[in-house]
Structures are given as C-alpha cells and as structure tokens.
Amino acid sequence: MKRKSILYPLATFSVVASSLTSVYACHNTTDGLPADKDEEAEKKKEISSRPNVIFIYADDIGYGDLSCNQTVKTISTPNVEKLASEGVRFTNAYSAAATSTPARYAMLTGEYAWRRPGTGIAAGNAGMIITPERYTLADMFKNAGYATAVVGKWHLGLGAETGKQDWNGLVTPNTSDLGFDYSYIMAATADRTPCVYMENGRVVGLDPSDPIEVSYNKPIAGEPTGKDNPELLTLHPSHGHNQAIVNGVSRIGYMKGGHSARWKDENIADSIVAHAIGFIENQQSGNPFFLYMGTNDIHVPRIPHARFRGKSGMGARGDALLSFDWCVGEIMKTLKRLKLDKNTIIVLSSDNGPVVDDGYKDQAVELLGNHRPWGHLRGGKYSSYEAGSRVPCILRWKGTVKPAVSDAMVSQIDWMSSFAQLLNVTLPAGAGPDSEKQLDAWLGKDKAGREYVIEQNVNNNLSIRTRDWKYIAPGKGAARYTAANIELGNSQEPQLYRLSDDEEEKVNRASEYPQVLLNLQLRLEQVKLKQ
Ligand code: NG6
Ligand code: CA
DSSP states (O other), X not given: OOOOOOOXXXXXXXXXXXXXXXXXXXXXXXXXXXXXXXXXXXXXXXXHTSOEEEEEEESSOOTTSSGGGOSSOOSOOHXXXXXXXXXXEEEEEEOSSSSHHHHHHHHHHSSOGGGSTTOSSOOTXXXXXXXXXXXXXXXXXXXXXXXXXXXXXXXXXXXXSTTOOOTTSOOOSOGGGGTOSEEEEESSOTTBSOOBEEXXXXXXXXXXXXXXXXXXXXXXXXXXXXXXXXXXXXXXXXXXXXXXXXXXXXXXXXXXXXXXXXXXXXXXXXXXXXXXXXXXXXXXXXXXXXXXXXXXXXXXXXXXXXXXXXXXXXXHHHXXXXXXXXXXXXXXXXXXXXXXXXXXXXXXXXXXXXXXXXXXXXXXXXXXXXOOTTTTOSOOTTOSSHHHHBOOEEEEOTTTSOOEEEEEEEEGGGHHHHHHHHHTOOOOTTSSTTOOOOHHHHTTOOSSBOSEEEEEOTXXXXXXXXXXXXXXXXXXXXXXXXXXXXXXXXXSSOEEEETTTOXXXXXXXXXXXXXXXXXXXXXXXXXXXTO
16 A cells, blocks of 8 residues: 655766666656666666665663763773774764654654654554655655665554554554565554564464453553552562553553563564564665664663673663664674675664663662763753753764764754765655755765754753754743653743853853844744744
C-alpha cells in the first residue's frame, strides 16, 4: 500500500560520483517509455555507487556522556571515540526536541513536532503518529534506490488507532507504510508495554495460545503490578513505572500474555545489534542501504548485559553507556568485515539530553561521581536549556569526509533535506517543510551551519538559538522536574542568554538587551507562522 507522490532524483549524484550523469527514474524514462539497456545499466551503476547510510540513534545520551566530548575523562567509550576521530564531531548539534517522540518525529519527517498535536511522549499503545501519506526520510532513501530498515527503539506509535491494536496479528499501518522495507523494533520504549519485539508488524515469538493484551487505562484482572506487588520486583521504581511487571521490573502500561515473546532486558542491545547486522549482511544486491538503528541504551530501565555490569564503576547508567559503545563497535566491525567501511556514512547522535534518575532506583544518582552527563551545559532531558537537545553528534564517511571538530550549528531536522541534497533527490512538494539543505555543514565543509536552531522542551515551550544568543519563550509548566532533578527552563518571564560568553545560560539578559530579545521573538514567531 505505497501511496505517496514520489519524485525521483532528477539530476546527477554530484558528491561522490560527479562523473555519472544519468537520471534515476525507476524503470521508465521520463517520457514513460522503457529505458534502453545501456541507460538501465547506467542507472544501476549510479544507484550502486551511492553510499550506504546508517543512523545510530542513541536514547538519552547527553553531551557529556561520551568520552570524545569530555575534557576530563570520567567514562571510556573507545568505539565512539574512534568513530569521532575518523569523522566530523559536532559541538553544536541539536535534536529537534528534548524528548524522544517529538525528536524522532521531526527527524524522520523534517517537520517540527510542535506543529502537530499528538506528537508528545507516546504511550506504548499509541496509534501510528506519522501518518502513512507523510513523506519520510525512509521514503526519500527508498525512492533513491536504497533498501531501508529500522531496527531498535521506535516510539512513534503503531496501528490505526490508539489502544485498538490487536497485538496478536499484523499491526497495521506500521513502519512499512513509512518507507521502511524491514523493521525489527520495540513498539515504544523498554519501560512501556508491550515488552516484545515486532518484526514487520508482527510480534516475534508469540505463542497463539498465550495472546497479548495491553491496556493503558486500567489494570488487567489477575495480573500483578508494581504498585500492589512490590515483593515481586528486582528493580524498583523511584517514580511512576508501577504497572505491569515484566522480568521483575514494573513498567508503564499493563500487559497480559505473550510470555514466550517477552524480551529479556539484558539481551536487548544484543538483539538490536544482531538484527542490524543481519540486515546489513543481507544487502547483496549491490544497491545501497539505509539503516536507522535506534538503540535502547541508555533509556530506563537500564539493565545492560552481564558482561557490562559493574564495568563503568558508575552503576547501571554508566554500564549502559559501555553497552552503547559496544553496539557502535559491532557495527563498525561489521562494515570493516564486509568491506563497506568506506562506502558507508555513519551518523551517530541522540534523541535528547541526559537524565540520571528517570524513574527507577538503579543507583545512577548515588554512583554518578564526577561524571557530568550534560557536560558544561545547563538542564537535561525534558529541558529548554541547552542540555535538553544539544546532543552528541558524529558523522563519519571514511575516505570522503575529512576528520574534524565542527562548531557549525546543525539540527537533526535537516537530515532529510541534506541527504536528499547528497543524493540529488528533489523532495515532493510539502515534504520536510522545516528541513534545510545543510549538506556542507554535515560534511564538515561549512563551518557556520544554520542561522538559528529551534528547541522544544517537554512542555512544548520553544527556544530559538542563534550563534550568539538563546531566547527561551515564556511558557507554562514547572520550573523544575523535581523527581528527575532537572531544571526545565519554564518561566513566565522571557529568558535571554548570551551563549557567546555564557554557554551555561547563567545570566538572563532579557532586560539588558531589549532589541536582541525583540529580534529573536520576531524570528521565532516567523518560524511558527511559516506554514
Ligand atoms: C516519562 C517517564 C520516563 C521516560 C520518558 C520518556 C515516568 C515517571 N517517566 O514519562 O521514564 O520513559 O517518559 O522518555 O513515567 S523518552 O526518552 O522516550 O522521551
Ligand atoms: Ca530519549
């Protein structure tokens, strides 16, 4: 049921294959007649010369969580460090929001999530948030001749309607309606039911005699919960997370059945990596592939495999960072083994900033020591302050892109237009409305990048950042998320920070610089009115 109006790449694939000049227009020439054999062969050659693209999209990894971003080393993530040393490491890269669902929505559609109601943190039984007719990054790659896959954390809803999915059959619409040929995903997050993997729209390993039931509004009779049966728990919640118990861990949402299909938390990283590698190995057609790998690390509940346990000295959160680093290493090893190292672009980033206590008593706070997950930045996950959405980001394209550290301002929302630019794909009208062509910044050639970046916090309050300034618009919501010990940045007063000498956002200069404030307010209003 592919349905979208599709425009095929119209011009040359100029960056890596400037000598190739043919047009890729599926199997027909532009006048609708079958292409002749030479043309066909030429097209094939052009497509197969395109680089593979892998996104390694971390969950909740903060700017200061990876050793490549640290001046004082409190953790060792050597595989990411190697990746960074071979690519462009960005110091001003942003996700479009400070929580997962809106960040992923914006990244995959090129549209700010705050333009769309219903794009906040999704429940595990949310209906599919990106509607099938919407053009996605995966569509863009697919239309450019790529095999496409999503493996790992999804968190953008599945099925036609919230709460109406039959988890025992084919849940549709699903990722295949958004341009992904293959999917092996967790419907939402590890702390939300259903706690099962879905492969191409179906639960993996389900025993039909033990059907799955999921509820988000009331407990399921006869099923223990974290609230009523804490004696059954091996990991206790610190806030929320007191509903269905799966593997001794209580979650958000209720769930019954599907025992044979339930994931084992300690094996999630292995399972995601194995399926990502499986997909890469299966690509033997000579055509390029696009793999979106969303890691479960380091989201809660943090239960990394035993081989990482106790290894960071920082408890489960640090151990999950080591698990993440291992995932990166496995992907890099695979590319080397398959001799795809040079012809594959790896982009590594995170959906939002860091949180230490995100709802489980996993000792992350007690064992944090000197580690600063947010680096030098203020705030964290959920926040309007910089640590909310300024995230680690690396692009490696061995042999083509020169290793560098880039201060350019870049946003994940531009991946759609920038990769379209790389492949010389013209996006259909209306696709990726907020996505800018920033290819040169992503390839480390343009040192400036965007003129401004928009940030969105958990309360949907917006900020606009230029090179030197950051304006946080007044908005409703608590100033602090007490349980997680994070400043959210919400205030009834306008906030203006001079990032050029105050990256930590310490001094509100709103009254000192009324003209700067006004300019940024106008700029933000213009962006909001854009559509
Ligand atoms: C919050 C959860 C938190 C996390 C977050 C989503 C509680 C108390 N907190 O509501 O644990 O799941 O949602 O995180 O339930 S995200 O990275 O997927 O956006
Ligand atoms: Ca997240």
